Structures are given as C-alpha cells and as structure tokens.
Amino acid sequence: MHRHFMIHKPYGYLSQFVSREKLAHKKKYLGDLYSVPQGTMAVGRLDEPSEGLLLLTTDGVESELVRSKKYEKEYYVQVDGIAEQEHVSKLSKGVLIGLGKGKYYQTLPCRVQLINPPEKLPHRSKKIRDERHGPTSWLSITITEGKFRQVRKMCAAVQLPVLRLIRVRIGAMHLNDIPNQGILEVSAFKD
CATH class of the missing domain: 3.30.70.1560 (Alpha-L RNA-binding motif)
Structure with a gap:
C-alpha cells in the first residue's frame, strides 16, 4: 500500500531527507521537519531558496505521473x-x-x-x-x-x-490545503 503526502517546504531546506555528503551537517533537510515512511521520495523538487507545496510519495509510478505535463x-x-x-x-x-x-x-x-x-x-x-x-x-x-x-x-x-x-x-492540490503549513497525508494526488 503506497502512501502520499502534501507538505510545506520552507525557505532554506533541501528537498531531500538525508545526505551522505561530508558537509551535510551544514544544510537543513526535510527529515529535520517531517517523519515519513522509509522509501518516501519527493515528487519533483524545490531548490533551497524556494518554498511551498511539495508532494511526497512511496510510489514511483505516481511520481512520474505528477511530474508529467498532465499536472499544472x-x-x-x-x-x-x-x-x-x-x-x-x-x-x-x-x-x-x-x-x-x-x-x-x-x-x-x-x-x-x-x-x-x-x-x-x-x-x-x-x-x-x-x-x-x-x-x-x-x-x-x-x-x-x-x-x-x-x-x-x-x-x-x-x-x-x-x-x-x-x-x-x-494540479488540484493547494498549499492552503495543508494545516498549519505542515504535512497532510492524502489517499491520492488530484489532477
């Protein structure tokens, strides 16, 4: 059973959960803010200075679909x-x-x-x-x-x-749908 999440990625965080880089301790990661199941991946990315809606999923097929031109x-x-x-x-x-x-x-x-x-x-x-x-x-x-x-x-x-x-x-998912600019688990992504 795959799981899907909508999160608010704040300014200054990388769109990943951990890093194996030597200087990783100088960066901020989503794993510092949110606890998600093993194997969860960001659907697309927002660079470090960008903010806003970021989707997470454990389903690679769903990730590909959301990154397609079907979703605005x-x-x-x-x-x-x-x-x-x-x-x-x-x-x-x-x-x-x-x-x-x-x-x-x-x-x-x-x-x-x-x-x-x-x-x-x-x-x-x-x-x-x-x-x-x-x-x-x-x-x-x-x-x-x-x-x-x-x-x-x-x-x-x-x-x-x-x-x-x-x-x-x-798609049809909006940053304002997430309570308190945190994390929201959803049953499926909406286009």
Whole structure:
C-alpha cells in the first residue's frame, strides 16, 4: 500500500531527507521537519531558496505521473522591479532559458498574470528586503513542465530577478490545503 503526502517546504531546506555528503551537517533537510515512511521520495523538487507545496510519495509510478505535463504547477513569484504587461506577454509565449553546458531550451507557452501581493503567505525565516531597495512586483506563473530552476530562469530571461518563489498549487492540490503549513497525508494526488 503506497502512501502520499502534501507538505510545506520552507525557505532554506533541501528537498531531500538525508545526505551522505561530508558537509551535510551544514544544510537543513526535510527529515529535520517531517517523519515519513522509509522509501518516501519527493515528487519533483524545490531548490533551497524556494518554498511551498511539495508532494511526497512511496510510489514511483505516481511520481512520474505528477511530474508529467498532465499536472499544472502554479507559483507566486516576487520579482525585483516593476513587472509590466510586456513581461507577462513574453513569459506567456515562452522564453529561451539556459540548461548549462551551452545548451538552451525554449519554454512552452504558459499562464502568467500580474497579481497583488498575496495576503496570506507562509512565514519566511529570512526577510526579503524593504521598500528602501526599490519596488517589487508579484506574478502568478502556471507551467506544465519542470526544467531545473525553470521559473527563476524564465524571469531572469525577461530581466526580472526573482526575490521569492512559492509553489502554491500542483494540479488540484493547494498549499492552503495543508494545516498549519505542515504535512497532510492524502489517499491520492488530484489532477
């Protein structure tokens, strides 16, 4: 019997439970926060400075399905500067991002919209910055793919550096469904 979980991954944690690296004691892992069954894996990842909804499962087949283009992934993104409709248009059509080693990828068209600063955000241990450092804007970006650091690279491609990135939704599962920004066991993932 496989088990499935929705968790809130806070800022500053790696999307894994343990590490065998020499300097592992200097990093924070999900295992420091949540107790899950042996063999549980993260479905996709959020990088260390990213936050939000992360799915866990003991079922590799389910993991592959959720990472497919069948499931939308929505992010709230705080960017440095004033985002304009021109930025939204470029991001929506797809942009060219670097994959490393001289390789590039044209992102698929996606949904992007300017949003007001979200009222209810997860607590973050490190402050972003204050108004003295200039204006910021918020975007909602919904993609169906998931290249390495894709949303950050997309925003950089249109000269909008990311200050904060929060995954709020995967399919029909929302970060707000998790009580107290912790962990919630579910019978199945919903698309």
